[in-house]
Amino acid sequence: MDQAAITEAVSAFAQARKTVSTIGALAESARPASIAEGYAIQDASIAAWGRDIVGWKVGATNTAALELFGLDEPFYGPIFAGTIFNSPATLPSGEFQHYCLESEFAFRLGSDLPAPDGKVSLDDVAAAVSEVIPAFEIISPRFDGVPKGDGACAIADCGIGAGLVIGAPHVGLDGLDLVGHAVSLSIDGKTVAEGTGSLVMGHPLEALAWTARTLASHGKMLKAGEVITTGTTTGVQFVEVGATCIADFGSLGTVEAIFA
Numbered sequence: 001m002d003q004a005a006i007t008e009a010v011s012a013f014a015q016a017r018k019t020v021s022t023i024g025a026l027a028e029s030a031r032p033a034s035i036a037e038g039y040a041i042q043d044a045s046i047a048a049w050g051r052d053i054v055g056w057k058v059g060a061t062n063t064a065a066l067e068l069f070g071l072d073e074p075f076y077g078p079i080f081a082g083t084i085f086n087s088p089a090t091l092p093s094g095e096f097q098h099y100c101l102e103s104e105f106a107f108r109l110g111s112d113l114p115a116p117d118g119k120v121s122l123d124d125v126a127a128a129v130s131e132v133i134p135a136f137e138i139i140s141p142r143f144d145g146v147p148k149g150d151g152a153c154a155i156a157d158c159g160i161g162a163g164l165v166i167g168a169p170h171v172g173l174d175g176l177d178l179v180g181h182a183v184s185l186s187i188d189g190k191t192v193a194e195g196t197g198s199l200v201m202g203h204p205l206e207a208l209a210w211t212a213r214t215l216a217s218h219g220k221m222l223k224a225g226e227v228i229t230t231g232t233t234t235g236v237q238f239v240e241v242g243a244t245c246i247a248d249f250g251s252l253g254t255v256e257a258i259f260a
Contacts, residue, residue, distance in 0.1 A: 001037040005030050009041045009156060009214035010048050016142035017049070022097050023143050026153065034074075038155030039218060045158055046078055054226060055079035057137055057161040058211050059154070061201045061231025068236075069151035074201070076211055077159015079227060080111065083138075089165045092112045093241050096140040096162055099259045101239060103185050103247035104113035105178065105197060105204040106135035107142060109233035111224050113208075115216035125205045125212070128222075131169035132176065134183075134249035136257050137229050138162040146236070155210075164229060176252075178204045185234040195233035204230045 008030035016023055025031070032038040038142035046053065060066045060074045069075075085091065093099065110130030113120065139146075140162035147153040147160070154160050170176070178197040186194045201207045212222050222228065239245055239259065246256045 001032065002042060002181060003129030006041055006044050010044045012097055013045050013157060014141050016097070019098060020095060021143070025143070026156075032152040032156050035152055035155060038152035041156035042077065042158055045156070049080065051080040051082065051159050053078045054081050054084065056211055056215070056222070056226065057159050057227055057229045058207050059159050059161075060151070061207045062199045065232070068146070068148055069154055070149040071151035074207065074210060074231065075151060075155045075159055076214060077155070077161045079161065079164060079229070084227065085163065085165045085257070087165050087167045087254070089212070089258070091257055091259045093259040095159060095163065096138065096259070097142060098140045098145070099239050100139035101136045101237050101245055101257060103183050103195070103234040103255075104135050104137050104229045104232055105200065106133040106164065106227050106229040107131065107208055108133060108169065108227050109222060109224050113212045113222040115212040118213050118217060120209050120212045122200050122203070122205050122209060125209045126173055129173055129208070131171055132173065132252060132253045133169045133227065134167040134247060134255045136165040136247060136255050137232070138164065138246070161192070162179050164243050165255055165257045166227070167249070167253050181252070182250055183233040184197065185237060186246050186248070187239060187243050189244075193234035193237065195235075197233065200231045202208070207231055
């Protein structure tokens, strides 16, 4: 993929962001044909958008999501400054192409998390985590819908993320069984999905380790202060404007959002 093709893709995404519109599909001349090309477009989009990165989202951390995107490994995308909302959050519907939420374990780092030689242990990850945060990831593809079977385009579209809603942080990891930790999602008072941390690559910290390794392989690094969200525990939930959405993380508290 040459620079002209990357620029064409970036321009299409930038226009969709600016006008809160959607793309039916990227032009064939600008469509990434590989994961590497998807990340090349993502990197160029980050530079063009010009906002600071305050964290990273990880997608496709369970079998169903991998199958949805036609991938054999997860993917990452940036979380931009100005796109993190505190719970309970009223999300301005006019700023999103789609209204979709995923209930996720998020982590704030108290120290940098490099992966020298592509290696990082779960002990390294645990030592770097300062807070565990119940969160909704806001999913809002700049496409007409989720690009099913096209993980490269999902990656190019900055991982199809649009921000986070975060609950109250829990300091440290002591006393937490993240693998067995239950999460339930309710919409307008009705439970619609349930899951546990085991759905996130077997352990949410595994997703964090994967992110550190993969960013390192791309010349990047997880940094102190960043928030990393690790993949859905309750599936992908499209919601209606005005619906009250609550993810209950048990002892970690709840996170609440409504598109209005």
